[in-house]
Amino acid sequence: xxxxxxxxxxxxxxxxxxxxxxxxxxxxxxxxxxxxxxxxxxxxxxxxxxxxxxxxxxxxxxxxxxxxxxxxxxxxxxxxxxxxxxxxxxxxxxxxxxxxxxxxxxxxxxxxxxxxxxxxxxxxxxxxxxxxxxxxxxxxxxxxxxxxxxxxxxxxxxxxxxxxxxxxxxxxxxxxxxxxxxxxxxxxxxxxxxx
Amino acid sequence: xxxxxxxxxxxxxxxxxxxxxxxxxxxxxxxxxxxxxxxxxxxxxxxxxxxxxxxxxxxxxxxxxxxxxxxxxxxxxxxxxxxxxxxxxxxxxxxxxxxxxxxxxxxxxxxxxxxxxxxxxxxxxxxxxxxxxxxxxxxxxxxxxxxxxxxxxxxxxxxxxxxxxxxxxxxxxxxxxxxxxxxxxxxxxxxxxxxxxxxxxxxxxxxxxxxxxxxxxxxxxxxxxxxxxxxxxxxxxxxxxxxxxxxxxxx
Numbered sequence: 001x002x003x004x005x006x007x008x009x010x011x012x013x014x015x016x017x018x019x020x021x022x023x024x025x026x027x028x029x030x031x032x033x034x035x036x037x038x039x040x041x042x043x044x045x046x047x048x049x050x051x052x053x054x055x056x057x058x059x060x061x062x063x064x065x066x067x068x069x070x071x072x073x074x075x076x077x078x079x080x081x082x083x084x085x086x087x088x089x090x091x092x093x094x095x096x097x098x099x100x101x102x103x104x105x106x107x108x109x110x111x112x113x114x115x116x117x118x119x120x121x122x123x124x125x126x127x128x129x130x131x132x133x134x135x136x137x138x139x140x141x142x143x144x145x146x147x148x149x150x151x152x153x154x155x156x157x158x159x160x161x162x163x164x165x166x167x168x169x170x171x172x173x174x175x176x177x178x179x180x181x182x183x184x185x186x187x188x189x190x191x192x193x194x195x
Numbered sequence: 196x197x198x199x200x201x202x203x204x205x206x207x208x209x210x211x212x213x214x215x216x217x218x219x220x221x222x223x224x225x226x227x228x229x230x231x232x233x234x235x236x237x238x239x240x241x242x243x244x245x246x247x248x249x250x251x252x253x254x255x256x257x258x259x260x261x262x263x264x265x266x267x268x269x270x271x272x273x274x275x276x277x278x279x280x281x282x283x284x285x286x287x288x289x290x291x292x293x294x295x296x297x298x299x300x301x302x303x304x305x306x307x308x309x310x311x312x313x314x315x316x317x318x319x320x321x322x323x324x325x326x327x328x329x330x331x332x333x334x335x336x337x338x339x340x341x342x343x344x345x346x347x348x349x350x351x352x353x354x355x356x357x358x359x360x361x362x363x364x365x366x367x368x369x370x371x372x373x374x375x376x377x378x379x380x381x382x383x384x385x386x387x388x389x390x391x392x393x394x395x396x397x398x399x400x401x402x403x404x405x406x407x408x409x410x411x412x413x414x415x416x417x418x419x420x421x422x423x424x425x426x427x428x429x430x431x432x433x434x435x436x437x438x439x440x441x442x443x444x445x446x
Contacts, residue, residue, distance in 0.1 A: 014288075015265060018265050018266050022269065048316035112390055112391060113390050113391075114318055114392075116318070116362060117197050117198060117200050118200070118240055120196070137445045141293075143317075143318075158197055180293060181270075182235070
């Protein structure tokens with residue numbers, strides 16, 4: 001089993017690599033198109049700001065490559081947002097794998113933005129969540145979210161219900177940090193590896 | 196529903212946990228990674244590692260600690276202690292830290308917050324504020340709470356949010372070590388005024404104090420050290436009790 005982590009300026013690459021190590025997998029951290037096309041699974045992590053991340057992806061031509069991958073691909077956190085069409089964060093055009101808009105959580109009342117901490121996922125419908133129970137806790141850190149959409153395989157409530165995981169063809173993405181969500185998060189990564 | 200967070204804090208010097216710990220079931224009670232892993236198994240929501248090693252090779256010891264923690268623990272953690280530059284932060288994040296905490300260096304050079312938030316994103320920049328009540332006003336202190344500044348705490352909290360901090364770790368020096376409860380009035384005043392989450396620290400002595408800091412104090416997270424290290428309060432017991440008291444908590 002060859003697993004690649006897409007190498008760009010994302011901050012959590014090392015955390016994702018360690019999560020795979022704990023499953024006995026030594027990932028290839030790469031921005032080489034030949035490597036990314038030839039491995040069995042690709043993980044597309046992300047932490048940080050959308051326009052800066054897109055800038056780095058474009059610089060290496062990864063913005064063109066990623067949507068053409070045919071093996072299972074898993075986006076994490078900002079990775080999910082970048083796989084959508086457009087993000088309100090600095091008005092950024094993204095990879096357009098999912099025809100979904102990414103918006104900023106509204107500031108209202110005493111609700112904090114960013115959402116930071118453990119929240120639950122429900123309406124689970126994907127082999128990605130095999131072995132998980134409804135309302136499993138996951139670790140989230142984000143100010144932007146994907147609106148509810150037809151590709152949803154998990155939903156989370158913060159201010160309102162939003163889509164916290166999506167799936168279309170060979171592309172999967174989760175808003176939460178599976179690599180930091182304890183044993184349950186580890187199960188999701190293992191499920192992805194076994195797809 | 197987003198839950199309130201319980202965060203044990205480990206002070207680390209030269210690779211060992213200091214301030215004392217009391218866990219017979221650990222092979223080496225001084226190993227911060229082993230202690231952190233135990234807290235993680237017990238249901239801690241995050242961990243904070245504060246490296247108080249004072250050496251010229253500071254960055255090297257920080258990075259070494261981060262690497263060990265990240266390889267062994269699968270919940271989020273923050274690293275702090277003498278972080279003062281983009282290079283320090285970059286080294287810690289690349290080694291696997293989820294967040295970094297800055298304190299004295301932010302007071303000395305507030306523009307550091309802006310540049311770190313721009314470079315790495317607000318989500319990983321925690322600004323720690325040590326505060327002490329002095330002649331009727333709350334003043335920011337630096338260097339582990341030993342040096343007073345003339346900066347008032349609430350305006351400083353607002354400023355660090357505006358500069359791009361993702362969270363504030365608020366430690367009341369007046370309450371720290373007293374075990375008489377958190378600084379709920381000040382914590383609430385800051386939490387209700389800001390949009391970013393507030394981690395309250397200093398003063399935890401019993402389980403009711405945690406209820407109070409989440410309700411009266413409007414804190415998003417509560418941090419404590421010695422009560423966990425000396426098993427005066429065990430995390431699973433605390434979390435079940437908080438849940439029973441109606442606090443949203445991850446069990």
